[in-house]
Each structure stands twice: as structure tokens, then as C-alpha cells.
Amino acid sequence: MDALVLTGIKSLELQDIAQPEVKPNEVKIHTAFAGICGTDHALYAGLPGSAPAVPPIVLGHENSGVVAEVGSAVTNVKVGDRVTVDPNIYCGQCKFCRTGRPELCENLSAVGVTRDGGFEEYFTAPASVVYQIPDNVSLKSAAVVEPISCAVHGIKLLKVTPYQKALVIGDGFMGELFVQILQAYGIHQVDLAGIVDEKLAMNKEKFGVKNTFNTMKGDKIPEGEYDVIIEAVGLPQTQEAAIEASARGAQVLMFGVGGPDAKFEMNTYEVFQKQLTIQGSFINPNAFEDSLALLSSGKLNVEALMSHELDYNTVDDFVNGKLGVVSKAVVKVGGEEA
Ligand SMILES: NC(=O)c1ccc[n+]([C@@H]2O[C@H](COP(=O)([O-])OP(=O)(O)OC[C@H]3O[C@@H](n4cnc5c(N)ncnc54)[C@H](O)[C@@H]3O)[C@@H](O)[C@H]2O)c1
Ligand SMILES: [Zn+2]
Ligand SMILES: [Zn+2]
Incomplete structure (x- = not known):
């Protein structure tokens, strides 16, 4: 499958790699759209995001897609479901996780930062961070549930x-x-x-x-x-x-x-x-359900704020600042038909 791999500082390569294997508690997702944000610019330049990214790695922590396969222990989604992924994976064992502040987790890992994310045809995520998208929400809008949920977390504070x-x-x-x-x-x-x-x-x-x-x-x-x-x-x-x-x-x-x-x-x-x-305010704990509900209610119009729809070949130009004023760019991987 095609994957846009960060191979080093400021180096993105389109590679043909094997599809990821699914572990028992994981979901494999056929990517529809992946958003790009300031964190991706930082990771591309070799700086840390919410955690450091170690190349080779596939970025894409803001994403949406359709479930292609589920591991044997997965119960919350099934093949064919339209989903989005909360990239942040908390350890559940540190002091912060066990005092109701998982965003401050000492062992934070993240899809599209410390493990492969949405800039590829298929990626995997633990079922615990995979959310179904309401029927009236497009896959394109759902690709930005992660940034919405960061704002929702801030407002909830x-x-x-x-x-x-x-x-x-x-x-x-x-x-x-x-x-x-x-x-x-x-x-x-x-x-x-x-x-x-x-x-x-x-x-x-x-x-x-x-x-x-x-x-x-x-x-x-x-x-x-x-x-x-x-x-x-x-x-x-x-x-x-x-x-x-x-x-x-x-x-x-x-x-x-x-x-x-x-x-x-x-x-x-x-x-x-x-x-x-x-x-x-740091990242987005427990805010995906609220963000999806806001999108479904029609109170948020995020597609009107998206200025650029990119393909793999234009991501490099984007992160190099060659595309002018960008409000929000999403990479179309499989698109609405994923
Ligand atoms: N706390 C979190 O969890 C979290 C999550 C996502 C983003 N962020 C941060 O939020 C900030 C905004 O994110 P973004 O994606 O919109 O970034 P961005 O770079 O697209 O937006 C910053 C905007 O600020 C505007 N700006 C610049 N100078 C200004 C000034 N003097 N007065 C008013 N506006 C000015 C620019 O028009 C620019 O578009 C960034 O610092 C980003 O890192 C924080
Ligand atoms: Zn982001
Ligand atoms: Zn923790």
C-alpha cells in the first residue's frame, strides 16, 4: 500500500509498504482523510509534538476512515463502520492517569506521532481510541475531530x-x-x-x-x-x-x-x-464524544474552514510553506468513498 513516510528531518517519502497487522485489541482502518496541523510541522522539522516522533514513521494524528478489520477482542466497532481516532493513548498506570488527568500521562503515546497514523492507506489503532461517526457527519469533517476536541477540552476547563x-x-x-x-x-x-x-x-x-x-x-x-x-x-x-x-x-x-x-x-x-x-490546556482527554455531538448537531461547520485538500504529492509543499495562506489542510487518502 502507499504510505507517506517521514524518513528523517524534513524528509517525506512516498513508499510502498506492507499493510499493518491487527493485534487482538486493535482496529485496522482504511483511511479517508487526514488533517495536517502545527504539530505535523514540528514533527517534520525534528521537534517534538505531544511526544517525540522517531523516524521512520507515518504522521497523520488527525484522521477518519472506514473499519477494514477488527482484532478478536474488539467489541465497539465492526467492519464497514465510519470512524475517527483519538490519537492519544494513555498508559492507565501512572499517577496522572490514576488521578483523572490522563492528558498529563507520563507515558503518552499517539497515533501519527509515536506509531503510524493516517498518511497511508491503512493504519491501526487500539479499539479504545476508535469512535464511530454519526451518519450525518462527513468523513472529511470527522478528520478534524481531534483539533475540535482540543478546543472542547480547553472550554471544559x-x-x-x-x-x-x-x-x-x-x-x-x-x-x-x-x-x-x-x-x-x-x-x-x-x-x-x-x-x-x-x-x-x-x-x-x-x-x-x-x-x-x-x-x-x-x-x-x-x-x-x-x-x-x-x-x-x-x-x-x-x-x-x-x-x-x-x-x-x-x-x-x-x-x-x-x-x-x-x-x-x-x-x-x-x-x-x-x-x-x-x-x-494540553491536548484533548475525554472530549471526542462531545466533539462528534457538536458536529452532528449542525452547530459546527468545519468544512467551510478547510482551505486546502491535498494529495500525498503536495504534502511536502505544504509543510515547506509553499502553499500561501492555509487555514486548514486535509490530505485526501481514500476520500468519502474510502
Ligand atoms: N493547547 C492545545 O492542546 C493545542 C492544540 C492545537 C493547537 N494549539 C495551538 O494553538 C495555536 C493556534 O493553532 P492554529 O492551528 O490555529 O495555528 P495557526 O498557526 O494556523 O494560527 C495562528 C493564527 O494566529 C494568527 N495571528 C498571528 N499573529 C497574530 C496576532 N498578533 N494577533 C492575532 N492573531 C494573530 C494568524 O493569522 C494565524 O493564522 C497554535 O499555537 C497551536 O500550537 C494548541
Ligand atoms: Zn493536530
Ligand atoms: Zn499514564
Whole structure:
């Protein structure tokens, strides 16, 4: 079968390899679509994602497909089911797994990071991380349940309620997802700060954003205004802006990933005086069911946010930054007919 193999730093090769064998507790999936995100850029460049990737490895931690074979011990899915895979596999034995915080697992492994993922025709995953897709959700939309579930996890770490006014900083795919998900969770006003006029306008026209701010063009984000602020860029200046935008009692979700040595400045007196909550968020535990329900309810439109559909041959151009402004790219492997 065809597989796009990461063979070393910045080296992707299309190879003909054997189909994977299924262990008793595993599912073999005929891949339909695989999403690409910042983590793949990092892994391609030799940097770690949620865990380090050791080549040769097939990336593709965001994926969807159709069950082709099940191991003898599998009971939750059957051949022919349309599925998506939560890439993160927790050990179940460390202190964090056994205190209800599996995302902090000391022995995290992941499909498309530490074991082969969706950039190939068939891949395997433990049945425990395989989820059926509702009938009214396309395989293409289901390929991004993993990033949706990261946003859902972040929101579940906050106390979210309708009266709140929210600001999302970052008009990338994650910021755009937050715009829709915050409203699905009942927040009555969502504003968006970004740097791409077309995206800001689209989110206002189609996705219910009230006010937009283009921070590159000098728009000022109102200070002290917001009850919930989602920082989805990961730069010191946007982290500082997130704190400055916070009203009394605000919750700031630091979702963007900063550089390992990056720091930002903040007025520590405000943490006390405004009783701020500053919340980190790491990956996506126990959030796939909610994410699939949000897609099925029609409250999320993710296909409208997908800017590029790639094939194996264009993945290299994409990760090398040759494709211009990308909101979200998915690789079509078998497609909807997988
Ligand atoms: N916490 C998690 O579990 C988790 C999961 C997925 C992604 N992330 C992180 O979330 C962040 C966003 O992810 P993404 O996939 O949308 O990345 P992305 O790179 O596509 O988006 C970042 C966006 O921020 C915008 N931006 C840049 N500078 C800005 C500024 N000064 N003001 C406002 N907007 C600005 C850009 O338009 C860009 O599109 C990244 O840092 C990513 O690593 C975290
Ligand atoms: Zn991802
Ligand atoms: Zn663990």
C-alpha cells in the first residue's frame, strides 16, 4: 500500500509498504482523510509534538476512515463502520492517569506521532481510541475531530455561561473553531482578533462574531472588557493582550503554544485585583464524544474552514510553506468513498 513516510528531518517519502497487522485489541482502518496541523510541522522539522516522533514513521494524528478489520477482542466497532481516532493513548498506570488527568500521562503515546497514523492507506489503532461517526457527519469533517476536541477540552476547563462576553485572539483554524464552539456552549457574544481581513470578515458574516479587530492594522482590542479570553496564537504579545483584555473575574485560556523559552509580561497585581483565572490546556482527554455531538448537531461547520485538500504529492509543499495562506489542510487518502 502507499504510505507517506517521514524518513528523517524534513524528509517525506512516498513508499510502498506492507499493510499493518491487527493485534487482538486493535482496529485496522482504511483511511479517508487526514488533517495536517502545527504539530505535523514540528514533527517534520525534528521537534517534538505531544511526544517525540522517531523516524521512520507515518504522521497523520488527525484522521477518519472506514473499519477494514477488527482484532478478536474488539467489541465497539465492526467492519464497514465510519470512524475517527483519538490519537492519544494513555498508559492507565501512572499517577496522572490514576488521578483523572490522563492528558498529563507520563507515558503518552499517539497515533501519527509515536506509531503510524493516517498518511497511508491503512493504519491501526487500539479499539479504545476508535469512535464511530454519526451518519450525518462527513468523513472529511470527522478528520478534524481531534483539533475540535482540543478546543472542547480547553472550554471544559473553564466555567462558561451565556452572559459572558468572549474574545478569541488568533484567526487560525483553532481560533475559528473556538468562535463556533463558544457559541455552541451558550456564550452570547464572541469577538475575534486576528491579522487576516478576509477571515475576520467571514467569521462576522457566517459564524456569528460580533466585533473583529485586525491587530496588524492598528485596531485596539478593548482593555478590561472580556469575561472569557481564548489566546490561540502563542506569542508573548498576544498573551499580554489576552491578560489586558480581561474584565474582573475573567478566565484566560492560554491555548496557543509558545516557544519553549518564551516569556510574557503581566501586571501581577491585576491577578489579585481582578481575581483572574489563567488556565493552560494540553491536548484533548475525554472530549471526542462531545466533539462528534457538536458536529452532528449542525452547530459546527468545519468544512467551510478547510482551505486546502491535498494529495500525498503536495504534502511536502505544504509543510515547506509553499502553499500561501492555509487555514486548514486535509490530505485526501481514500476520500468519502474510502
Ligand atoms: N493547547 C492545545 O492542546 C493545542 C492544540 C492545537 C493547537 N494549539 C495551538 O494553538 C495555536 C493556534 O493553532 P492554529 O492551528 O490555529 O495555528 P495557526 O498557526 O494556523 O494560527 C495562528 C493564527 O494566529 C494568527 N495571528 C498571528 N499573529 C497574530 C496576532 N498578533 N494577533 C492575532 N492573531 C494573530 C494568524 O493569522 C494565524 O493564522 C497554535 O499555537 C497551536 O500550537 C494548541
Ligand atoms: Zn493536530
Ligand atoms: Zn499514564
